[in-house]
Amino acid sequence: MRALNKNTVWGYLFASPWIVGFLLFGLYPILVSFWYSLCQYDVLRIPQYIGLRNYRELLFEDHYFYTAVWNTLFYTLVRTPLVIVGSLLLAMLVSKAVRGVRLFRTIYFIPSIISGVILSVLWMWLLNPEYGLINSTLQFFGLQGPLWLIDPRWSKPAIILMSVWSLGGGRMLVFLAAIQNVPKHFYEAVEMDGGGWWARFRHVTLPFISPVLFLWFIFEIIGSLQVFVEAYVMTKGGPLNSTLFYNLYLYNKAFDDFDMGYASALAWLLFILAGIITLIQFRVSRKWVYYSGGVGK
Amino acid sequence: MMRIRAIKIAAFLIALVLLALLLWPALEKSSNRREVRYWFVAGVKDNIPPCVQLFNAAQESIRVVSTPIPWNEHEKKVLTAILSGDPPDVVNLVTPVPKWAARKALVALDPAITRDHFDTTRFFPSLWQEMSYRGRTYALPAYTGSYALFYNRRLLREAGLDPDRPPANWQEIQDYSRRLTRRENGRIVRMGFIPQYGTIETPLIIAFEQGARFIDPAGTRVHLTTPEVVSALQWERDFFDLYTVEEVSAFMGGFGYGNQQGFIAEKVALFINDNSFIDQIARYHPELDYGVAMIPAWGEGPSVSSAGSWWLAIPRGAKNREDAWTFMKFVVSRETQLAESMSRDETLFPVNRFAANDSAFLGMHRYMAIFSRQMEQTRSKSIVPLVHDIFWREFSLARERSLRGVMSPEQALGQAERTIQAFLDRALEYDRYVDARMETTGF
Numbered sequence: 001m002r003a004l005n006k007n008t009v010w011g012y013l014f015a016s017p018w019i020v021g022f023l024l025f026g027l028y029p030i031l032v033s034f035w036y037s038l039c040q041y042d043v044l045r046i047p048q049y050i051g052l053r054n055y056r057e058l059l060f061e062d063h064y065f066y067t068a069v070w071n072t073l074f075y076t077l078v079r080t081p082l083v084i085v086g087s088l089l090l091a092m093l094v095s096k097a098v099r100g101v102r103l104f105r106t107i108y109f110i111p112s113i114i115s116g117v118i119l120s121v122l123w124m125w126l127l128n129p130e131y132g133l134i135n136s137t138l139q140f141f142g143l144q145g146p147l148w149l150i151d152p153r154w155s156k157p158a159i160i161l162m163s164v165w166s167l168g169g170g171r172m173l174v175f176l177a178a179i180q181n182v183p184k185h186f187y188e189a190v191e192m193d194g195g196g197w198w199a200r201f202r203h204v205t206l207p208f209i210s211p212v213l214f215l216w217f218i219f220e221i222i223g224s225l226q227v228f229v230e231a232y233v234m235t236k237g238g239p240l241n242s243t244l245f246y247n248l249y250l251y252n253k254a255f256d257d258f259d260m261g262y263a264s265a266l267a268w269l270l271f272i273l274a275g276i277i278t279l280i281q282f283r284v285s286r287k288w289v290y291y292s293g294g295v296g297k
Numbered sequence: 298m299m300r301i302r303a304i305k306i307a308a309f310l311i312a313l314v315l316l317a318l319l320l321w322p323a324l325e326k327s328s329n330r331r332e333v334r335y336w337f338v339a340g341v342k343d344n345i346p347p348c349v350q351l352f353n354a355a356q357e358s359i360r361v362v363s364t365p366i367p368w369n370e371h372e373k374k375v376l377t378a379i380l381s382g383d384p385p386d387v388v389n390l391v392t393p394v395p396k397w398a399a400r401k402a403l404v405a406l407d408p409a410i411t412r413d414h415f416d417t418t419r420f421f422p423s424l425w426q427e428m429s430y431r432g433r434t435y436a437l438p439a440y441t442g443s444y445a446l447f448y449n450r451r452l453l454r455e456a457g458l459d460p461d462r463p464p465a466n467w468q469e470i471q472d473y474s475r476r477l478t479r480r481e482n483g484r485i486v487r488m489g490f491i492p493q494y495g496t497i498e499t500p501l502i503i504a505f506e507q508g509a510r511f512i513d514p515a516g517t518r519v520h521l522t523t524p525e526v527v528s529a530l531q532w533e534r535d536f537f538d539l540y541t542v543e544e545v546s547a548f549m550g551g552f553g554y555g556n557q558q559g560f561i562a563e564k565v566a567l568f569i570n571d572n573s574f575i576d577q578i579a580r581y582h583p584e585l586d587y588g589v590a591m592i593p594a595w596g597e598g599p600s601v602s603s604a605g606s607w608w609l610a611i612p613r614g615a616k617n618r619e620d621a622w623t624f625m626k627f628v629v630s631r632e633t634q635l636a637e638s639m640s641r642d643e644t645l646f647p648v649n650r651f652a653a654n655d656s657a658f659l660g661m662h663r664y665m666a667i668f669s670r671q672m673e674q675t676r677s678k679s680i681v682p683l684v685h686d687i688f689w690r691e692f693s694l695a696r697e698r699s700l701r702g703v704m705s706p707e708q709a710l711g712q713a714e715r716t717i718q719a720f721l722d723r724a725l726e727y728d729r730y731v732d733a734r735m736e737t738t739g740f
Contacts, residue, residue, distance in 0.1 A: 040723065040726070040727040042400055042727070043376060043380065043399040043400075044376065044379065044401060044613075045400055045401060045404050045727075045731045045735060046731060046734060046735060048727055048730040048731070061719065127537065128551070129547040129550055130547050130550050130551045131550070131551055146548055147543050147546070150543060150546040151543060151712070152701075168437055189489065216458070238697070239546075239697065239701075240694070240698065240701065240703065241694065252686070252690070255372070255373060256686040257684065257687060257720075258376075258400070259688050259720075269501045277609060
């Protein structure tokens with residue numbers, strides 16, 4: 001009994017750097033940010049308690065809030081399926097044992113090792129309407145390319161395009177691993193029953209990799225809701241606020257305006273939004289995710 | 298056995314080295330001069346600024362230790378330093394003084410100014426006005442840039458215009474620009490003037506020239522829908538009658554830095570920029586045939602420019618205030634200002650009028666006198682200090698909306714006015730709350 005206690009103490013002691021770190025730099029800021037969301041607070045001066053006013057102003061008076069929510073939802077809803085489907089297709093392609101497939105895997109993976117800021121600067125040049133590689137290529141085929149980041153109608157698609165390109169390879173690798181884990185005898189069974197490639201994909205591959213797909217759907221959606229670097233580096237939210245994403249607005253409020261109370265309220269609303277979306281996904285997932293080891297929870 | 302001994306000796310040596318490294322800064326510092334810690338925003342080069350070198354050479358009892366902080370995060374760095382309770386003794390910043398002063402981040406300097414009979418008329422008036430908030434002074438201007446109109450003489454000649462007669466007002470800017478702009482296969486390859494290009498806000502200047510005030514004297518009500526501001530946005534819209542915003546933006550997308558800069562690459566013939574642009578032209582296109590003129594006027598009115606300055610202040614909680622103040626006074630003296638301005642790769646413009654009109658400074662370049670004259674006619678960009686960033690975001694958005702035809706200038710400005718006012722009301726309310734509960738730090 002004593003030995004057990006001693007062990008427990010030692011255990012906590014060894015875990016203490018993490019526990020202290022979490023309490024100090026994780027839990028405390030989270031709790032405090034909730035308190036500040038009920039205040040006017042600019043970091044340098046004492047907070048003023050104002051109840052739910054930040055939330056009320058955000059939801060009922062601040063039209064940028066809805067612009068930011070719309071931009072972010074658009075980005076999330078268009079980008080997530082594109083990234084998932086795109087990288088799944090890539091994974092299927094490179095899962096074939098063809099000559100030189102390793103080279104292709106490497107090539108597709110390379111973009112995902114570049115950091116966000118560098119990627120954004122690179123794409124600013126690729127998307128340059130006058131000199132950019134994309135529009136020059138389109139022009140070669142006689143097509144007039146759009147103005148991308150300069151045109152409010154094309155700025156979001158441009159950023160989505162870039163993110164699909166850069167993330168596809170990394171996700172491809174995850175799906176590739178999942179696909180290669182599918183037991184081969186199931187495919188044989190389908191073939192014996194006379195099923196083609198679609199049947200193999202629909203009835204074997206897809207169910208087996210559905211837990212991985214589900215996980216990445218959640219990751220992608222949460223990641224998309226947090227989109228920031230691209231807009232911060234490339235557009236600063238313009239043109240006409242068409243790329244004013246939620247976190248960029250939050251950043252402006254917190255670090256340009258020093259309006260930490262308002263920014264904290266924004267953060268909590270995003271947390272609630274992300275929570276609701278994830279909850280819905282979990283509910284829906286019961287209908288399509290298959291766990292080979294039994295029902296997953 | 299031998300191995301364990303070797304390890305022990307190695308460990309001992311490593312410990313010794315670490316100890317020496319830890320103690321080194323303390324040993325190095327142990328001179329008997331009092332220290333002033335100075336933070337300044339620096340680019341890539343982290344050298345010691347000339348003013349610090351000069352000060353340390355001239356002083357026996359005080360030593361300034363300067364630390365460069367990167368531009369990207371400089372506001373946050375200073376903010377956290379103040380919060381930590383152990384900030385530097387002097388900071389060098391560029392965002393509006395009232396933005397910091399209103400947040401009680403700076404020490405008021407008035408007692409020291411009065412005590413030392415410190416002459417404040419040495420500063421250009423608009424720069425000096427920016428240093429105070431609610432009747433108290435919080436900073437000294439350190440250096441600035443003076444803006445004027447650069448014009449390409451070769452292109453003017455080529456377009457059949459007199460190269461010795463640059464445009465003098467905004468109407469002429471439109472006329473000149475029309476004649477200077479060239480298209481090839483329908484695409485713009487050169488423009489006379491671009492209101493969006495450069496760091497100066499063209500409509501702001503036009504509004505200033507008409508006497509726009511933007512805010513009431515008490516600083517509580519924003520006025521954006523006045524005839525002066527509306528006509529400024531209207532001017533910009535009229536300018537775009539001949540071009541679309543998209544094609545001009547696409548054209549500007551090809552501009553870069555250095556020899557890719559629009560004016561230096563001769564893709565833009567008229568361009569407003571500050572005096573350091575002279576040095577850039579000299580470096581990247583020395584044979585460019587250009588001239589410098591006063592900023593265009595609104596009709597027959599005065600030529601007005603906008604300027605802000607880098608400034609020095611003592612942050613709340615700073616320990617060595619007296620020596621910090623001595624250093625600040627040294628930086629803004631005529632001699633230091635001259636030496637500092639002239640020793641840089643890109644000329645800084647002195648905030649001290651005597652330095653700016655000194656023959657040594659004016660002799661640096663044949664156009665320097667124009668920049669000095671323009672500097673007397675400037676207005677501050679710090680218009681609604683309490684919500685400075687919101688004001689600029691909204692003003693830019695209103696410009697964009699008006700230009701792209703999403704809204705009329707009145708509508709766009711009206712919407713900006715309402716948003717700025719809403720946030721200003723919030724800020725004022727918070728200000729009143731804090732004022733009743735928190736003291737401003739005196740010198």
